[in-house]
Amino acid sequence: MRRRPDEIAKMRKAGRVVAEMLEVTSGGVRPGVTTAQLDKLAREVLERRGARSNFLGYHGFPAVICTSPNNVIVHGIPGPYVVQEGDIISLDCGAIIEGYHGDAAVTVPVGEVPPKVDKLIRVTEEALQAGIAQLVEGNRLHDVGLAVQTVAEGAGFSVVKGYVGHAIGTQMHEDPAVPNYWPGTPGPKLRTGMVFAVEPMVNVGGEETVVMDDGWTVVTVDGSLSAHFEHTIAVTDDGPEVLTVPG
Numbered sequence: 593m594r595r596r597p598d599e600i601a602k603m604r605k606a607g608r609v610v611a612e613m614l615e616v617t618s619g620g621v622r623p624g625v626t627t628a629q630l631d632k633l634a635r636e637v638l639e640r641r642g643a644r645s646n647f648l649g650y651h652g653f654p655a656v657i658c659t660s661p662n663n664v665i666v667h668g669i670p671g672p673y674v675v676q677e678g679d680i681i682s683l684d685c686g687a688i689i690e691g692y693h694g695d696a697a698v699t700v701p702v703g704e705v706p707p708k709v710d711k712l713i714r715v716t717e718e719a720l721q722a723g724i725a726q727l728v729e730g731n732r733l734h735d736v737g738l739a740v741q742t743v744a745e746g747a748g749f750s751v752v753k754g755y756v757g758h759a760i761g762t763q764m765h766e767d768p769a770v771p772n773y774w775p776g777t778p779g780p781k782l783r784t785g786m787v788f789a790v791e792p793m794v795n796v797g798g799e800e801t802v803v804m805d806d807g808w809t810v811v812t813v814d815g816s817l818s819a820h821f822e823h824t825i826a827v828t829d830d831g832p833e834v835l836t837v838p839g
C-alpha cells in the first residue's frame with residue numbers, strides 16, 4: 593500500500609516516540625535491572641507522548657516492549673529476568689500516534705562482551721542498513737532480503753528465516769512480508785509511499801528456531817546468541833527515509 597504524505601507525517605510522529613522508547617530503555621540496561629523495569633520505562637514514554645501501545649494486547653501480549661536476551665531471538669516477555677553483565681539484549685518497541693504505527697528494535701551489550709559477540713551486534717546493524725539502502729523506488733522488495741543475507745552470511749553468521757519484517761501503516765503487521773533472505777522471487781516493485789519495517793534476526797550458530805512454553809519467546813535451537821535490529825522506513829522520492837529516529 594502507498595501512504596499519502598499526511599499519513600507518512602503521522603508515522604514520523606509515531607517513529608519519534610519509538611526512538612525515544614529505545615533511547616530510554618537501552619539507557620536503562622545495566623546489570624541488576626529486570627526486564628519488567630525496562631517495560632515500565634517504555635510505558636512512561638508512551639504516556640508522556642500521548643501514544644498508544646501496539647504491542648500490549650496484541651494476540652494477548654502482556655507488555656509494551658519485547659525484551660530478548662542472549663539466545664532469545666525475538667518476542668521475549670518482560671518480567672523477572674535480571675539482566676547480567678556480559679548479556680546482550682534486544683529491545684523491540686512500538687507505538688501508535690493518530691492511528692499510525694512505528695516499530696523498531698536494537699540489540700545492546702551489557703558491559704563487556706567478547707569480540708565475536710560485539711561483531712554479531714555490529715554485523716546485524718550493518719545488515720539492517722544494507723537492507724534499508726535497497727528501499728528505493730524501482731527496486732524490488734526482495735532486494736532488501738538479499739542485501740541483509742549477503743552481509744550477515746558474509747560475516748559467517750546465519751539469518752533467521754522463520755520470522756520476517758513487514759509492511760506497516762494503520763496496522764503494525766501489514767502485507768507484504770519482508771524476508772531477511774532471498775526467497776527465490778524478486779517480489780513487488782517498490783513505489784514512493786510504501787512503508788516497511790525491516791528487521792534482521794542474525795544468529796551466531798544455526799538459523800533454526802523454537803518457541804518456548806509461554807507461546808511467545810523465540811529462541812535458537814542450538815542455544816547460540818542472536819541479535820535483532822529494526823527500523824520503520826518509508827520509500828520516498830529522495831530515497832529511503834527512516835521514520836524511527838529522534839525528532
Ligand code: MG
Nearest residue numbers: 684695696822
Ligand atoms: Mg519490532
Ligand code: MG
Nearest residue numbers: 695789791822
Ligand atoms: Mg516488526
